[in-house]
Amino acid sequence: MVEKRYSSGKSGGSFAKGRGNAGSQNRKKKFDGRENISIEMLTKSAVTAEERPVVETRSFEETGLHHLLLRNLQKQNIHRMTDIQENTWDPVSAGENVIGLAQTGSGKTIAFLLPLLQRKITSEPQIRVMIISPTRELANQIGTNAAALISGTSIKTACFTGGTAIMNDLRQLHRKPEIVIGTPGRLMDLLERGYLDLRGFNTLILDEFDRMLDMGFVEDVHLITDAMPERAQTLLFSATIQGKIEPEIRRIQPGNAVRVQVNSGSSPCEQVEQSVIYVDENLGRHGTLIRLLNEQAGDKVLLFSETKRGVSRIMQRLKEAGIRSDEIHGDKSQAYRNRALESFRKGRIRVLVATDVAARGLDIPLVTDVINFEVPRTYDSYIHRIGRTGRAGNSGRAFTLTDKPRERTPHVDRNDRPTKAQMVTELMSEPLPLRKKKKKFPFSGKEPVGAS
Secondary structure: OOOOEHHHHOOOOOOOOOOOHHHHOOOOOOOOOOOOOOOHHHEEEEOOHHHHOOOOOEHHHHHHOOOOHHHHHHHOOOOOHHHHHHHHHHHHHHOOOEEEEEEOOOOHHHHHHHHHHHHHHHOOOOEEEEEEEEOHHHHHHHHHHHHHHHHHHOOEEEEEEOOOOOOHHHHHHHHHHHEEEEEEHHHHHHHHHOOOOOOOOOOEEEHHHHHHOOOOOHHHOOOOOOOHOOOOOOEEEEOOOHHHHHHHHHHHOOOOOEEEEEEOOOOOOOOOEEEEEEEEEEEOHHHHHHHHHOOOOOOOEEOOOOOOHHHHHHHHHHHOOOOOOEEEOOOOOHHHHHHHHHHOOOOOOOOEEEEEHOOOOOOOOOOOEEEOOOOOOHHHHHHHHHHHOOOOOOOEEEEEEEOOOOOOOOOOOHHHOOHHHHHHHHHHHOOOOOOOOOOOOOOOOOOOOOOO
């Protein structure tokens, strides 16, 4: 079911050089804490292929897509629109502000990028696009997808993320790219140094915008958007949305916005079978994990842990068990993270251990299983994690390790409990135990007379 509704908001002020520190100072602001996630929320059977309804959507050829863009899609074996692509095509093509909510793996990158490319090539060459992403991996993936879509055209793109040499960014900026993709931290760095000028950019896209706000990039995002005085269109896309961030959305997205929602935004993919694994007290959590990998998991496993230190500890235990694995988290260099992801994609390693940097938007084909080493902090995080499997019509499995529930002592009604006076009376009514007298011996240590 597709839901469309309108909302309103206000634009921000203007970007002033030297205000960039405000972003880092306010990054402690969070939009959610640890949630109470029940076992029932983590267990669910998958919907089989026979049970899934077949919905016929438009083909890209029917939209009148430019022949170069159509050719580039066909090279990727993409012919028909997904639900989110079909329902956002008209408003994005008409230049409207859009909020797009769809499950991970539903093709949101093509949904926001392809109509803009079509307009730029056919009728509006002045379109210049800024795409902001919460993680380096997702930004690089969007950059790769954009490069594949514009192959053979004169459109230039650039991708700016942390962990790379600033000189590479300057070389890309010298080419005057018309589509810029980046993470908030690196974009702010380029703005503060005076290298990046966003005054000519008129289209803003925030991908996984709720994650950016949750990660503490609120002020950075506002400063970047304020640096775009010619902004005419704003697109916000995500798999989930929380009511807490609605005020921030209204600040970022001016005017009316078409909201296209092709799923509830709060439920996991139906193709994923979800199970809970109780930790064996004799094996411990790491031992239970290794047994799960040896006995149940498939040959391409994405394993999540809450902390960077936890990821490294798991990696050490997997190496000791002889399981081919690698890790990605914030303390690893970008080059290392890219190599680990590529090894996982190509099957050179079986298990990729990661923090939530790998939970959003990454398109890794044919992940058989997602394992949560512990219950995630939020259900939103859980939905995004298990969305790495069960993609493109395939089935998948998700396992979550948790401790066995403790047995609770029987509840005693307060009215049935004895009062202090009753307890004292009961104790006083019982006979006191007789005390036995100890035999006293002389200090000389001699035995008493008659002792044998």
